[in-house]
Ligand SMILES: *[C@@H]1O[C@H](CO)[C@@H](O)[C@H](O)[C@H]1NC(C)=O
Ligand SMILES: *[C@@H]1O[C@H](CO)[C@@H](O)[C@H](O)[C@H]1NC(C)=O
Ligand SMILES: *[C@@H]1O[C@H](CO)[C@@H](O)[C@H](O)[C@H]1NC(C)=O
Ligand SMILES: *[C@@H]1O[C@H](CO)[C@@H](O)[C@H](O)[C@H]1NC(C)=O
Ligand SMILES: *[C@@H]1O[C@H](CO)[C@@H](O)[C@H](O)[C@H]1NC(C)=O
Ligand SMILES: *[C@@H]1O[C@H](CO)[C@@H](O)[C@H](O)[C@H]1NC(C)=O
Ligand SMILES: *[C@@H]1O[C@H](CO)[C@@H](O)[C@H](O)[C@H]1NC(C)=O
């Protein structure tokens with residue numbers, strides 16, 4: 001019998017294995033777009049994967065080992081649009097393999113050693129537009145069973161063994177064909193009959209690439225009256241003579257674009273002979289391109305005489321000299337010179353030229369003059385040129401220039417502010433070094449300019465009028481420059497049409513809060529890679545079009561979040577990654593804002609704290625504001641404790657004696673009173689005390705015992721201790737003799753203050769005030785406490801007449817008797833019980 005744990009041990013891996021086979025797992029393929037695109041390139045497949053959803057539209061099965069495709073093998077994927085079967089070692093494609101793929105528009109079969117193609121190999125592909133059958137051992141176009149693919153637009157059969165250019169009958173059915181690549185085959189001869197179908201049905205827009213076929217012979221007139229969109233003949237001829245005859249044989253062809261030349265790594269011809277192009281006079285050409293001729297020299301400009309009426313010429317990778325000899329009357333509208341070798345900058349004079357692209361050429365390093373009166377588009381980028389004086393219409397011989405690209409050159413010295421160049425809309429100086437741009441408002445006249453790229457031009461903006469005049473500017477790229485004081489001043493005032501502003505990498509530390517105010521149409525603001533310490537979006541609240549703000553790679557410690565906060569309402573993307581966020585409680589509003597706005601923020605999970613040390617390297621999102629609450633409490637509690645301790649210290653210091661009293665009270669208790677009253681008086685009133693008070697009370701009936709300091713204080717003991725121990729602790733009551741003298745004597749007041757406390761502590765006893773002489777109210781008021789007590793307690797006034805004195809003594813005795821124990825042993829009063837008990 002199997003124990004249950006044993007069963008579990010076998011079941012769990014089995015279930016795990018089964019769960020791997022659930023349809024959600026596309027292993028070994030990669031899901032690029034869910035349910036749509038699957039990438040199964042080079043994953044050792046021997047079969048078509050079955051676990052992909054039937055909604056798959058794009059399937060890449062390249063570099064596997066499918067070898068044999070059976071019929072209906074793809075019927076599981078009726079939605080397929082693109083199927084890539086490159087280099088799968090496919091040898092057999094059975095009939096009806098692609099049956100059911102009615103949506104398929106692109107089929108790629110590159111690099112399969114297909115042995116046989118049957119009539120029904122491509123059946124069912126009713127929407128196929130592009131068939132790539134490169135390197136599939138194809139011997140002839142006749143073998144390709146595609147006559148029914150009426151939707152086909154592009155057929156690529158390059159790199160096969162096709163030896164005849166004969167276009168088979170079935171091409172009549174392919175009336176949508178636009179592009180056919182026959183390059184790198186074995187076609188040597190082209191005959192008139194090969195192109196027969198092109199006469200039967202006109203392909204007005206067919207492009208043909210015949211490059212890399214070693215063509216020896218073209219039957220003259222083979223292309224007569226044929227119209228092609230494009231004909232490419234590169235690296236086809238192994239001698240100049242063959243080339244010349246073949247081109248002559250193209251007579252009568254009408255082609256929109258003719259491409260001649262060689263490839264960088266496939267060169268057949270050593271020297272170019274100008275006569276080779278003579279045959280072009282019998283062709284109709286719009287665009288002419290020629291590339292990669294080692295020794296292509298324009299020494300004799302006759303080379304181009306058959307091309308005087310073309311509208312566009314491209315010269316790529318040639319050695320070109322004396323371009324200036326091209327006659328003024330040539331009707332060229334566009335001329336491209338790319339990657340060519342020239343001895344000096346060509347001083348061209350071509351009255352019809354509208355577009356001149358002169359880029360990435362090797363040329364001596366100074367810009368010469370151009371005289372191109374129709375020129376609108378000029379690209380002089382990447383030539384390592386220096387411009388001694390830029391820019392005015394005289395330099396280019398045109399007042400129509402709209403597009404000027406001087407990027408990636410050497411030094412450009414600004415000397416004239418675009419005189420007569422008001423039509424300019426696009427100006428690019430990036431990665432060239434601008435000189436003297438601060439001397440005056442360089443761009444003042446460019447009121448139509450919409451695009452200005454000054455990236456990495458070593459410009460240090462010190463002049464407030466730098467951007468003056470650019471009223472129409474929409475895109476301004478300034479990265480890699482700098483501003484005076486590393487601060488962006490308010491110099492963008494004219495740029496109300498700006499939608500894109502790139503100020504990245506400008507070493508900016510601060511931004512004038514009003515600097516961006518004029519930019520009401522701004523959509524993208526890039527201030528990444530600067531040295532900003534904080535970000536305040538508040539000044540941008542009125543930039544109603546702002547969508548993207550990039551302030552990544554700065555030193556931002558915190559975002560300044562204002563009370564009434566309005567984000568620009570179209571803002572959808574804010575990049576504040578790679579900054580130095582301080583994840584401390586003092587910035588918790590900012591950190592909370594980051595959490596609240598995470599939809600807006602780019603890569604918010606990757607944003608890391610830089611300080612404090614404890615948080616360094618942790619995600620900003622991991623900051624918890626509860627710790628702030630806690631530390632707040634801790635701080636407030638400790639502050640409170642410090643305050644209380646100091647208060648206690650102060651109180652202890654202040655009421656040292658009172659505390660001693662309190663201690664004493666506990667010690668002595670009520671029962672040990674030896675005196676009936678402790679008398680507090682000023683020494684000035686001692687006569688009255690001796691003669692009246694002592695006489696009347698101590699010698700009267702019943703006799704009272706008074707504590708008088710002159711008589712009862714123990715000599716040698718500190719006076720304060722005496723007051724407390726002898727005076728208060730051993731007396732039931734305190735008699736305070738109030739007089740003018742008393743109020744003025746500080747000592748008395750001290751004693752009296754202690755008495756007050758004592759009275760407070762031992763509730764039962766009390767202070768009896770004796771007013772010796774009428775005291776002025778104002779004097780009394782100085783002793784606030786005393787004044788208050790006098791008002792609250794009953795007090796006795798000493799009278800001068802006998803009757804008054806009689807009443808006085810009666811009342812005093814009565815007051816002293818109050819609370820005096822009947823019993824000489826001192827049985828405590830009922831309400832004194834607790835204190836008495838605790839004292840024993
Ligand atoms: C993919 O298809 C499955 C089944 O048809 C469906 O449940 C799922 O929602 C789809 N997923 C997406 C991202 O469309
Ligand atoms: C492909 O077809 C072959 C032969 O018809 C068949 O054996 C094989 O199972 C099929 N494969 C798929 C994935 O349909
Ligand atoms: C052209 O298409 C028709 C029907 O679409 C077909 O019958 C005919 O065989 C095709 N022609 C060739 C040469 O394949
Ligand atoms: C002509 O063919 C080219 C591709 O070779 C294509 O881009 C262009 O749109 C086509 N023009 C027309 C008018 O069909
Ligand atoms: C142009 O073609 C005509 C006849 O087709 C021929 O006589 C003439 O020599 C050709 N011109 C050139 C320059 O090949
Ligand atoms: C160019 O056009 C002009 C006028 O249409 C014509 O006289 C001239 O022969 C043409 N040149 C060439 C090479 O076709
Ligand atoms: C924007 O450009 C237009 C056209 O150049 C101009 O008329 C308008 O004044 C500019 N707007 C601002 C705010 O400068």
Ligand SMILES: *[C@@H]1O[C@H](CO)[C@@H](O)[C@H](O)[C@H]1NC(C)=O
Nearest residue numbers: 479504505526528529548550
């Ligand atoms: C901002 O500029 C930097 C580099 O200068 C660039 O990497 C980044 O993509 C730009 N940001 C946006 C949003 O375009």
Ligand SMILES: *[C@@H]1O[C@H](CO)[C@@H](O)[C@H](O)[C@H]1NC(C)=O
Nearest residue numbers: 517537538539540541542543
């Ligand atoms: C935005 O506009 C409102 C209304 O014109 C104004 O009150 C506010 O001060 C402006 N905000 C900024 C930051 O300039």
Ligand SMILES: *[C@@H]1O[C@H](CO)[C@@H](O)[C@H](O)[C@H]1NC(C)=O
Nearest residue numbers: 528529550552553573575602
């Ligand atoms: C900031 O994020 C945006 C959006 O992901 C991105 O395009 C931009 O390149 C980022 N900035 C930098 C400097 O990487």
Ligand SMILES: *[C@@H]1O[C@H](CO)[C@@H](O)[C@H](O)[C@H]1NC(C)=O
Nearest residue numbers: 588589592593595624625626
């Ligand atoms: C602290 O975090 C909570 C929840 O994340 C939030 O509701 C609260 O407003 C935050 N408090 C402060 C002071 O930011």
